[in-house]
Amino acid sequence: MTTNLDLPRRSERPQFLVDHPSGTGEGPLWDERTGTVTWNDIPAGHLFRYDPADGSNTLLYEHDAMIGGHTLQEDGSIILFCSDGRIAHLDPKGETSVIVEQIDAVNGSRFNDVIADPAGRVLCGTMPLEHGPAHLYRLDTDGSLHLVWDDLGLSNGMGFGPDEKTFYLSDSDHGVIYRADYDKTTGELANREVLIRLEDDGAVPDGMTVDAHGDLWLAVWDGACLLHFAADGSPIDKVEFPVQKVSSLNFGGPDYDFAYVTTAGGNERSEAEGVLAGSLFGIALENVTGKPDYHSRIETTAP
Ligand code: BGC
Numbered sequence: 001m002t003t004n005l006d007l008p009r010r011s012e013r014p015q016f017l018v019d020h021p022s023g024t025g026e027g028p029l030w031d032e033r034t035g036t037v038t039w040n041d042i043p044a045g046h047l048f049r050y051d052p053a054d055g056s057n058t059l060l061y062e063h064d065a066m067i068g069g070h071t072l073q074e075d076g077s078i079i080l081f082c083s084d085g086r087i088a089h090l091d092p093k094g095e096t097s098v099i100v101e102q103i104d105a106v107n108g109s110r111f112n113d114v115i116a117d118p119a120g121r122v123l124c125g126t127m128p129l130e131h132g133p134a135h136l137y138r139l140d141t142d143g144s145l146h147l148v149w150d151d152l153g154l155s156n157g158m159g160f161g162p163d164e165k166t167f168y169l170s171d172s173d174h175g176v177i178y179r180a181d182y183d184k185t186t187g188e189l190a191n192r193e194v195l196i197r198l199e200d201d202g203a204v205p206d207g208m209t210v211d212a213h214g215d216l217w218l219a220v221w222d223g224a225c226l227l228h229f230a231a232d233g234s235p236i237d238k239v240e241f242p243v244q245k246v247s248s249l250n251f252g253g254p255d256y257d258f259a260y261v262t263t264a265g266g267n268e269r270s271e272a273e274g275v276l277a278g279s280l281f282g283i284a285l286e287n288v289t290g291k292p293d294y295h296s297r298i299e300t301t302a303p
């Protein structure tokens with residue numbers, strides 16, 4: 001299905017939560033164990049924890065290189081997906097250990113969005129090198145890495161349908177959301193097809209999530225909105241944002257009825273980009289409930 005941004009506007013307005021000029025804010029994840037949200041600023045290599053109870057936003061970890069994405073582990077630790085294909089384990093004391101040192105095909109570039117699957121594996125996508133394709137990898141719980149797709153344009157947000165048999169991936173460069181069959185026993189993906197094609201000057205699909213009903217919510221980079229689609233790809237409506245680069249979202253709160261939304265462009269704050277660019281936003285969407293994200297269960301040799 002092809003769509004542009006010309007959809008009915010929802011009446012809800014995003015709430016501004018944290019004023020931070022992120023170059024690329026990304027990856028908000030609700031942690032139900034602490035009632036907080038972790039999110040990262042990719043180019044700065046910063047990982048934050050936002051606490052809605054007191055509105056504080058704490059720097060949890062600072063990396064000397066970019067952090068493209070992260071997952072929350074079942075055991076309370078965190079996996080970081082960084083530059084050059086590096087994957088690291090961050091323990092609760094703030095110590096890191098390496099899981100994957102480097103991937104040749106990603107050397108000079110970096111990981112982008114990642115997602116834990118129902119079995120605790122992680123699907124992790126990459127940005128292209130200056131030329132050539134982007135890749136999707138699967139990190140299995142034993143720490144082994146497998147190439148899944150090698151023909152993406154720019155791998156971005158991902159989601160699983162509530163049936164745990166459907167996988168979605170947004171490809172910013174191809175301007176599409178792919179849908180594929182997903183086998184949670186093996187982690188295999190099959191029958192990939194284009195579900196949604198976004199046609200709009202300059203606006204590209206970025207992060208995404210799937211709500212409890214199976215609808216898709218897509219953050220639109222340079223589109224100043226979230227787009228809402230039915231599971232069959234039909235466009236429904238949109239939520240407008242006061243910043244151009246809406247980068248990612250996930251539902252959280254004890255009842256999963258509040259979406260946490262990251263934005264980018266904070267390094268170039270302006271009237272055009274949005275004076276709050278790079279900040280963390282939140283929004284309650286009437287009659288919409290999200291579903292919990294999965295925790296990764298990557299085994300590490302760390303003590
Ligand atoms: C990436 C950015 C990219 C944007 C739009 C984000 O996920 O981190 O580097 O420009 O998507 O494609």
Ligand code: CA
Pocket residue numbers: 026112113156157206207247248
């Ligand atoms: Ca993204």
